[in-house]
Amino acid sequence: MTALSAAPKTAPPPSRKRTSTEVSKWKRRFPLLPALVFTIVVTQLPFVATLVISTFRWNILKPGERRFVGLSNFTFVFTDERLRAAVLNTIVLTASVVLISVLLGLGLAMLLDRKFVGRGLARTLLIAPFLVMPVAAALLWKHAIYNPDYGLLNGTLNTVYRFFGADHGPTIDWISSYPMPAVVISLVWQWTPFMMLILLAGLQAQPGDVLEAARVDGASAMATFRHITLPHLRQYLELGILLGTIYVVQTFDAVYTITQGGPGSRTTNLPYEIYLTMFRKFEYGEAAAAGVVVVLGSIVIATFALRTIASLFREEVSR
Amino acid sequence: MRTRRMIHVLATATATSSLLVACSGAGGSSSSGGDGESINVLMVGNPQMEDIAKLTKSTFTKDTGIKVNFTILPENELRDKVTQDIATQAGQYDVATIGAYEVPIWEKNGWLHDLGSYADKDTSFDKADLLKPMVQSLTGSDGKLYALPFYGESSMLMYNKDVMKAKGITVPEHPTWQQIADIAAEVDGAEPGMKGICLRGLAGWGELGAPLTSMVNTFGGTWFTKDWKAQVNSPEFKKATNFYVDLVRKHGQAGAAQAGFTECLNAMSQKKVAMWYDATSAAGSLEDAKSSKIAGKVGYAYAPTVETKSSGWLWSWAWAMPKTTKNADAASQFMLWASSKKYENLVGEKLGWSRVPAGKRASTYENPAYQKASGSFGDITLKSIEAADPANPGVQPRPTVGIQYVAIPEFQDLGTKVTQEISAAIAGKTSVDKALDDGQKLAEDVAENYR
Numbered sequence: 001m002t003a004l005s006a007a008p009k010t011a012p013p014p015s016r017k018r019t020s021t022e023v024s025k026w027k028r029r030f031p032l033l034p035a036l037v038f039t040i041v042v043t044q045l046p047f048v049a050t051l052v053i054s055t056f057r058w059n060i061l062k063p064g065e066r067r068f069v070g071l072s073n074f075t076f077v078f079t080d081e082r083l084r085a086a087v088l089n090t091i092v093l094t095a096s097v098v099l100i101s102v103l104l105g106l107g108l109a110m111l112l113d114r115k116f117v118g119r120g121l122a123r124t125l126l127i128a129p130f131l132v133m134p135v136a137a138a139l140l141w142k143h144a145i146y147n148p149d150y151g152l153l154n155g156t157l158n159t160v161y162r163f164f165g166a167d168h169g170p171t172i173d174w175i176s177s178y179p180m181p182a183v184v185i186s187l188v189w190q191w192t193p194f195m196m197l198i199l200l201a202g203l204q205a206q207p208g209d210v211l212e213a214a215r216v217d218g219a220s221a222m223a224t225f226r227h228i229t230l231p232h233l234r235q236y237l238e239l240g241i242l243l244g245t246i247y248v249v250q251t252f253d254a255v256y257t258i259t260q261g262g263p264g265s266r267t268t269n270l271p272y273e274i275y276l277t278m279f280r281k282f283e284y285g286e287a288a289a290a291g292v293v294v295v296l297g298s299i300v301i302a303t304f305a306l307r308t309i310a311s312l313f314r315e316e317v318s319r
Numbered sequence: 320m321r322t323r324r325m326i327h328v329l330a331t332a333t334a335t336s337s338l339l340v341a342c343s344g345a346g347g348s349s350s351s352g353g354d355g356e357s358i359n360v361l362m363v364g365n366p367q368m369e370d371i372a373k374l375t376k377s378t379f380t381k382d383t384g385i386k387v388n389f390t391i392l393p394e395n396e397l398r399d400k401v402t403q404d405i406a407t408q409a410g411q412y413d414v415a416t417i418g419a420y421e422v423p424i425w426e427k428n429g430w431l432h433d434l435g436s437y438a439d440k441d442t443s444f445d446k447a448d449l450l451k452p453m454v455q456s457l458t459g460s461d462g463k464l465y466a467l468p469f470y471g472e473s474s475m476l477m478y479n480k481d482v483m484k485a486k487g488i489t490v491p492e493h494p495t496w497q498q499i500a501d502i503a504a505e506v507d508g509a510e511p512g513m514k515g516i517c518l519r520g521l522a523g524w525g526e527l528g529a530p531l532t533s534m535v536n537t538f539g540g541t542w543f544t545k546d547w548k549a550q551v552n553s554p555e556f557k558k559a560t561n562f563y564v565d566l567v568r569k570h571g572q573a574g575a576a577q578a579g580f581t582e583c584l585n586a587m588s589q590k591k592v593a594m595w596y597d598a599t600s601a602a603g604s605l606e607d608a609k610s611s612k613i614a615g616k617v618g619y620a621y622a623p624t625v626e627t628k629s630s631g632w633l634w635s636w637a638w639a640m641p642k643t644t645k646n647a648d649a650a651s652q653f654m655l656w657a658s659s660k661k662y663e664n665l666v667g668e669k670l671g672w673s674r675v676p677a678g679k680r681a682s683t684y685e686n687p688a689y690q691k692a693s694g695s696f697g698d699i700t701l702k703s704i705e706a707a708d709p710a711n712p713g714v715q716p717r718p719t720v721g722i723q724y725v726a727i728p729e730f731q732d733l734g735t736k737v738t739q740e741i742s743a744a745i746a747g748k749t750s751v752d753k754a755l756d757d758g759q760k761l762a763e764d765v766a767e768n769y770r
């Protein structure tokens with residue numbers, strides 16, 4: 001510590017300065033090394049193993065038939081009709097969940113940005129869905145809300161019908177009739193609070209003098225929102241969309257619990273399809289190959305996400 | 320906070336890969352402590368299994384000194400776990416519950432211990448008392464017994480007697496499917512919100528696949544012919560599937576495409592449906608006044624038929640011992656005890672006779688106490704199990720043994736995918752013809768491995 005603070009004062013020759021910072025850098029890094037090694041072992045070695053497995057034809061139910069097949073599992077991944085459908089479902093699911101929850105989150109964030117009595121309570125309640133465990137949330141939606149017999153939706157319909165004199169409302173099988181919307185809505189319920197939090201942070205970081213100036217200049221609320229608030233929120237929106245996308249792409253609980261990927265394979269997304277390949281087909285090679293493709297896809301998205309966060313930080317610094 | 324989330328995201332991105340390695344058996348974890356008198360048992364979370372978990376400590380462990388660690392999982396997770404554990408030779412469990420589907424496949428792979436010799440040695444076990452179809456379905460191709468049945472079941476038709484009486488309908492003891500469809504139409508709406516019949520619509524070879532395949536059999540269809548020709552879009556298979564899907568769509572339970580055994584049990588016991596075709600082991604729950612609104616008012620009939628004399632399926636949850644176990648003696652003692660007459664009596668006396676894990680021993684049905692408790696359904700259950708012929712369940716010879724499934728490793732996947740499409744047909748999202756034509760392609764791919 002003392003050597004560190006003394007270093008600039010004595011103005012040592014450039015070469016010594018370099019080595020001393022090198023040393024101090026390593027001094028700082030050294031305690032972290034075990035963590036780094038651990039992280040590599042835990043995250044990277046399995047990935048390498050997955051790469052290796054993906055080049056094998058390996059069905060664990062048929063011992064003794066494991067053999068090297070090169071890239072044919074990848075050919076399978078890219079040509080399999082079910083996997084292509086799963087990719088499409090994943091895109092539809094992710095895009096709709098993220099977009100809808102961003103829009104709803106924006107609306108809620110704008111409302112919460114105003115001052116009113118009980119704002120803290122409202123905020124806490126609105127965040128609640130994000131804190132519910134995904135499986136618990138999925139079970140809640142499947143049984144308490146969508147169930148055609150005792151679910152909330154049909155129960156409400158029945159009450160309304162009874163109010164008008166009928167003895168029974170229509171029995172709508174929500175999950176089978178609208179499988180994708182059913183999954184999307186339950187996920188939107190979970191992800192809206194997340195978007196709301198990010199956007200609320202953005203809104204509250206808005207410089208008050210600019211808004212006041214706009215008001216003084218007689219700009220309408222709509223114009224203020226379009227020309228001042230929205231550009232200011234751009235990066236927060238990007239961040240929300242990218243983080244949301246990365247998480248929602250991996251959705252498993254909702255699909256597994258609510259629809260089991262059905263009816264047919266209409267809500268089967270990539271994680272669920274890989275699960276089926278692993279645990280119903282027991283084709284490790286195919287599952288590994290599909291897993292590798294998904295990881296590569298995720299890395300692409302993650303790269304964009306990291307870049308956005310980096311630009312966000314740059315902005316903070318320059319401000 | 321956000322960056323931490325980010326790291327978490329990247330870590331989970333590789334979750335799939337770590338999962339794969341965890342399952343590849345790189346490091347077989349063994350939790351057995353060195354004392355040799357402790358065994359690990361993995362079993363499915365059915366009521367009968369929960370009972371044995373409760374009773375073991377005070378009886379079996381007390382008598383033998385063998386400590387039993389139970390792991391109880393729902394059926395799907397159990398299948399995932401037990402298959403991984405045994406196939407990768409991880410050796411975590413000394414005993415696991417498996418069914419008639421797994422036995423012949425796993426036996427051929429050399430994963431299971433022969434249990435017949437243990438059963439022969441124990442004279443009080445009385446192997447000859449086990450029902451023949453049960454023994455047959457748990458016997459390997461070499462004639463050895465590879466699993467000991469814990470309880471067994473066939474399938475039958477259950478109906479609400481009050482509803483039938485009010486409508487003046489008599490359900491025949493040996494109905495045909497057409498008769499059942501006609502009755503379903505008549506009792507549909509007998510009470511507000513009540514539907515005619517509950518038939519599983521949930522995708523899965525062990526869910527929708529079981530009643531459907533038993534129906535396909537009696538309609539004259541089969542998944543494969545004896546010389547491995549796929550028959551999924553044959554006229555008989557199509558006729559049966561159309562009948563099934565039409566019946567559920569017209570008079571079936573609400574939310575049919577999502578309804579499995581549990582949902583149907585619920586619908587039946589809560590008077591949401593008038594009839595239900597499913598496992599004989601469901602009767603115990605329907606007759607339980609604590610959870611069922613129709614306890615004591617349930618009528619029973621044999622599985623409906625068309626072209627065959629009987630069409631009930633055959634299933635048992637049975638104890639198997641993986642070859643990897645190091646505690647074979649202790650494990651065999653536990654299995655023999657769990658499948659014994661002594662254990663059945665213990666359950667009868669301690670928990671009530673309707674909770675006895677029945678369907679595997681002839682003597683159970685001769686026991687007056689059990690006869691009294693199972694009055695309305697015991698006889699049909701026993702006769703259905705005895706009439707079930709896994710080697711020859713349809714009208715034509717089969718390549719494998721099994722009634723409501725095809726005993727090949729690929730069937731878990733094939734059955735799941737085909738029933739997914741049929742479930743979609745039940746939901747009205749596709750047609751039966753399209754579902755079965757797609758299924759035929761999958762089945763042909765599978766059949767190629769065997770020709």
